[in-house]
Amino acid sequence: xxxxxxxxxxxxxxxxxxxxxxxxxxxxxxxxxxxxxxxxxxxxxxxxxxxxxxxxxxxxxxxxxxxxxxxxxxxxxxxxxxxxxxxxxxxxxxxxxxxxxxxxxxxxxxxxxxxxxxxxxxxxxxxxxxxxxxxxxxxxxxxxxxxxxxxxxxxxxxxxxxxxxxxxxxxxxxxxxxxxxxxxxxxxxxxxxxxxxxxxxxxxxxxxxxxxxxxxxxxxxxxxxxxxxxxxxxxxxxxxxxxxxxxxxxxxxxxxxxxxxxxxxxxxxxxxxxxxxxxxxxxxxxxxxxxxxxxxxxxxxxxxxxxxxxxxxxxxxxxxxxxxxxxxxxxxxxxxxxxxxxxxxx
Amino acid sequence: xxxxxxxxxxxxxxxxxxxxxxxxxxxxxxxxxxxxxxxxxxxxxxxxxxxxxxxxxxxxxxxxxxxxxxxxxxxxxxxxxxxxxxxxxxxxxxxxxxxxxxxxxxxxxxxxxxxxxxxxxxxxxxxxxxxxxxxxxxxxxxxxxxxxxxxxxxxxxxxxxxxxxx
Numbered sequence: 001x002x003x004x005x006x007x008x009x010x011x012x013x014x015x016x017x018x019x020x021x022x023x024x025x026x027x028x029x030x031x032x033x034x035x036x037x038x039x040x041x042x043x044x045x046x047x048x049x050x051x052x053x054x055x056x057x058x059x060x061x062x063x064x065x066x067x068x069x070x071x072x073x074x075x076x077x078x079x080x081x082x083x084x085x086x087x088x089x090x091x092x093x094x095x096x097x098x099x100x101x102x103x104x105x106x107x108x109x110x111x112x113x114x115x116x117x118x119x120x121x122x123x124x125x126x127x128x129x130x131x132x133x134x135x136x137x138x139x140x141x142x143x144x145x146x147x148x149x150x151x152x153x154x155x156x157x158x159x160x161x162x163x164x165x166x167x168x169x170x171x172x173x174x175x176x177x178x179x180x181x182x183x184x185x186x187x188x189x190x191x192x193x194x195x196x197x198x199x200x201x202x203x204x205x206x207x208x209x210x211x212x213x214x215x216x217x218x219x220x221x222x223x224x225x226x227x228x229x230x231x232x233x234x235x236x237x238x239x240x241x242x243x244x245x246x247x248x249x250x251x252x253x254x255x256x257x258x259x260x261x262x263x264x265x266x267x268x269x270x271x272x273x274x275x276x277x278x279x280x281x282x283x284x285x286x287x288x289x290x291x292x293x294x295x296x297x298x299x300x301x302x303x304x305x306x307x308x309x310x311x312x313x314x315x316x317x318x319x320x321x322x323x324x325x326x327x328x329x330x331x332x333x334x335x336x337x338x339x340x341x342x343x344x345x346x
Numbered sequence: 347x348x349x350x351x352x353x354x355x356x357x358x359x360x361x362x363x364x365x366x367x368x369x370x371x372x373x374x375x376x377x378x379x380x381x382x383x384x385x386x387x388x389x390x391x392x393x394x395x396x397x398x399x400x401x402x403x404x405x406x407x408x409x410x411x412x413x414x415x416x417x418x419x420x421x422x423x424x425x426x427x428x429x430x431x432x433x434x435x436x437x438x439x440x441x442x443x444x445x446x447x448x449x450x451x452x453x454x455x456x457x458x459x460x461x462x463x464x465x466x467x468x469x470x471x472x473x474x475x476x477x478x479x480x481x482x483x484x485x486x487x488x489x490x491x492x493x494x495x496x497x498x499x500x501x502x503x504x505x506x507x508x509x510x511x512x
Contacts, residue, residue, distance in 0.1 A: 010358050010444055011434035019366055019430050023423065026370060034412060037405045049402075060402045067407040 040071035050078045050095075055088040062091070066098030069285055076103045083110045089128045093135040100139045104286045104319035107139045118146050126150065126158045134165025138261060138291060139319065141171050151179045156188040163191065167198035171294055173265040177203065181212050193224050200230040204237035204265050238269045247273035250280065256288060264295040271302025278306050286317040293320060297327025300334045307331060355438045361448060365429045369455060373422020376459065377415050380466040388471065414481050418462055421488035425455055428492070446503040453499020454492045461491055 011019070035041070042064065049061035062082060065072040079102070082095035099107040110132065117129035130150055133140045147169070150162035163183045166176045180203065183195030196216060199209055209231075216228035235242035243266065249259035250273065263270040263277065270277070280292040296303040296310060310328055315321040378400070385396035403409035429451055436444035465484050469477045 008438060009434065010355065010362050010436045010438055011430070015363075016430055016434050019363070019434075020427075023366070023370065023426060023430075027423065030374075030416060034405070034416075037412070042405065054398070056399070057402055060406050063408070064406055 040068060043068065043072050043074055046072070047075050047078055050075065050082055055086070055091050058082060058086065058091045059088075059094045062094040062098045066094070066101045069101050070103075072098075072102050076106045080106050080110060083132060084113050089131055092128060092132045096132045097135040097137070100136050101285065101287055104139055104290060104317055107136050108142075108319055111136055111140045111143050115143055115146055118143075118150050123155045123158065126153065126155065127161050130158060130161035130165045134161065134168040137168050137287075138171055138264065138294060139287065140165070140169050141294070144169055144172065144175065148175055148179050151183065156186075156191055159183070159186065159188070159191045160194045163194050163198060167202040170203060170261055170265045171298065173203070173206075173267065173298075177206055177209060181209060184212055184216060189221055189224070192219075193221070193227065196224050196227040196231060200227045200234070204262055205231060205234050206237050210236070237266055240272065243269060243272045247276050250276045256280070257285075257291065260288060260291040260295060264291055264298060267298050268300050268302040270295050271299045274299070274303065274306060278309055281309065281313055286315075286320055289315060289317065289320045290323055293323040293327050297323070297330050300331065303327075303331055304335060307335075351439070351441065354441045355444075358433070358436070358438075358441070358444050358448060362429055362433045365433070365451065365455075366426045369422045369426040369429060370419070372459070373419035373425070373462075374415050376462055377418045377466050378411065380463060381411065381470065384467065384470045417481055417485050418466070418488075420485045421458060421492060422455075424489065425451070425458065425492060428454075428496075442507065445507055446500055449503035449507070450496040450498075450500035453502065454495030457491050457495035457498075458488050462488060 037045075046061045046065050046068075049057050050065075052058055052061070062079060065075045065079060076099065079095045079099050083092050083099060086092050086095065096107065096110050099110060114129040114132050117125045118133075120126050120129070130147065133143045133147065136143075144166065147162045147166050151159055151166065153159050153162065163180060166179055170176060180195050180198050183191055183198075186192050186195065196213065199205060199213060205213075213228050213231055217225055217232070219225045219228065243263070246259040246263050249255040250263075260277070260280065263273055274296070277292050277295050280288050283289050283292070293310070293313075296306045299306075307328070310324055310331075313324055315324060382393075382396055382400055385391040385399070386393055391399070400411065404412045433444065433447045433451055436447050438444070462484060465480050465487075469480050
């Protein structure tokens with residue numbers, strides 16, 4: 001007769017091995033679940049969620065698709081539909097924001113759709129148009145002139161939304177900076193607060209802005225004074241150490257678009273970081289390539305060493321290619337103007 | 347082995363087996379249960395809506411509740427492995443040693459659950475910009491608590507468990 005002999009330990013070595021295998025399998029299953037639910041593999045599920053009745057579901061799905069980037073190309077038509085047809089402004093904005101990371105042409109299409117709405121007699125349409133165009137970020141650069149007009153709208157919320165949109169676009173920095181400085185003198189405290197918040201958190205601080213913001217430190221509205229203090233404590237736009245930090249941030253995927261967007265607003269000063277910016281012309285994300293081109297184009301003479309690279313560059317994205325053409329034209333005319341101005345000077 | 351010893355040994359075997367899996371799944375489900383409970387009990391969100399919002403944000407950028415659960419579960423996986431290799435390999439004929447190890451591990455698990463629960467509830471009740479950092483520090487804190495809790499439990503067991511001849 002044989003009976004199972006009792007183990008010498010609480011668990012037999014076979015049982016320990018089986019439990020260990022079980023633990024590894026559970027961890028493997030969790031890893032597989034995560035892998036299947038993120039990246040390009042999640043796109044079909046997220047497209048289904050864009051059709052959900054609940055706006056918050058559509059919003060979260062759009063955010064996730066934007067995070068996935070160009071690999072979510074199959075969701076573009078659904079996102080365009082959400083950006084332009086959805087009844088929720090937040091759903092419109094998140095879909096538009098997602099498109100800028102996936103397909104620049106589609107993002108420009110959304111901008112084109114909303115541009116006429118900036119002049120709509122219905123004030124809510126104008127507010128929504130500003131918000132959606134702003135969520136497209138620097139891709140909506142062609143909308144800047146219309147937004148500058150909207151920044152003088154009779155409705156305070158339209159003015160506020162247009163200032164937020166202008167600072168989200170950021171380029172060209174000079175007219176946008178001027179509109180934000182005008183916003184500091186707006187009759188509405190909401191608009192003034194928005195303007196100073198853009199200087200505090202979004203746009204680089206120019207010398208002109210420092211001069212205008214300094215008296216705001218004594219604003220009777222405490223929140224405006226606090227935001228002005230935050231803005232003035234920031235590094236200045238031309239601060240070499242700050243530009244150096246932004247250049248270092250270009251190497252980190254999570255901070256790259258922020259750093260590049262900041263550099264794009266610095267003009268010639270961004271020339272200090274030219275080398276890492278040029279290497280981003282080959283990035284897989286069209287938004288990064290677009291920002292790199294805009295940054296080089298905005299440098300003027302400081303960007304001249306990048307001219308041969310830009311001339312050779314053939315981009316698969318038509319919006320980036322158009323930006324390359326525009327940057328080359330601006331830089332070549334600046335280069336042509338430089339010797340003639342030297343000759344003119346005694 | 348005597349019948350009593352066999353009974354005690356069988357109970358400890360069951361304790362070790364269940365402890366491994368309760369530790370693993372408990373660590374994973376603890377933060378998720380707290381998130382749902384806070385929504386339902388403190389914010390008066392209906393269960394169905396809270397569940398929908400939870401599943402929607404499991405993999406959403408900026409939320410990543412799945413990773414939050416996984417980060418919290420990591421020290422509990424180490425605890426499960428400790429139960430497996432430390433309690434599991436205790437000699438079946440010397441119940442006193444196995445009991446002391448079980449007390450140590452139970453004490454560590456209890457402390458880890460209390461700390462993880464408290465931090466998760468605090469982050470959810472008092473949300474701020476830096477709150478999410480707690481999710482990254484929590485696994486490190488729990489890993490430090492594991493040996494401390496074990497030592498405490500083991501010490502208490504040494505003081506209070508009867509040294510009956512087995």
